[in-house]
Amino acid sequence: MAGLILTLLVTAVSFLIISRLPFLGIEIDGFGKAVITAIVFGILNAILLPILTVFTLPLIILSIGLFFFVLNAIIFGLAAAIVPGFSLRYGFWSALLGSIALAIINSILLRLVAQFT
Structure with a gap:
């Protein structure tokens, strides 16, 4: 259970990081x-x-x-459609680049967290 919560928090931080990258067109209102x-x-x-x-x-x-x-981009776009406060400025391209960036940043952060736990 602790691993699931840790992964959830790392993924949330990853979403915040990719929302700060200006060329992706991903907007998230806050940590919540x-x-x-x-x-x-x-x-x-x-x-x-x-x-x-x-x-x-x-x-x-x-x-x-x-x-x-493409499948990950579809799921990324569906998440943006479901969650208010999470939007994609450039549509499918934001979803595609965002899903790739999320996978890279998430894997880096999870490896860093795994080294300290």
Whole structure:
């Protein structure tokens, strides 16, 4: 349970970091909205990603796995549509770049936290 809460907080901080990058076009109102966004994003990833993966398996195979970036962008965009106070200025491109930046920053922060715990 503590690991889940720690991952949630790291993801919320990652959302705040990517919202401060000016070229992505991602806007989050504050830390509270970032936590809600991290929760919604995690739930959407847990529920929708396996379903979308099954339906788009031929595209994933043809693109050698690169279509997963599109699936993550779709989930990122859905989270932006659900959570008020989390918006994407440039639509799909913000979602695509934001999901890539989130994965990179989240993995870096999780490794840093894992070293200190």
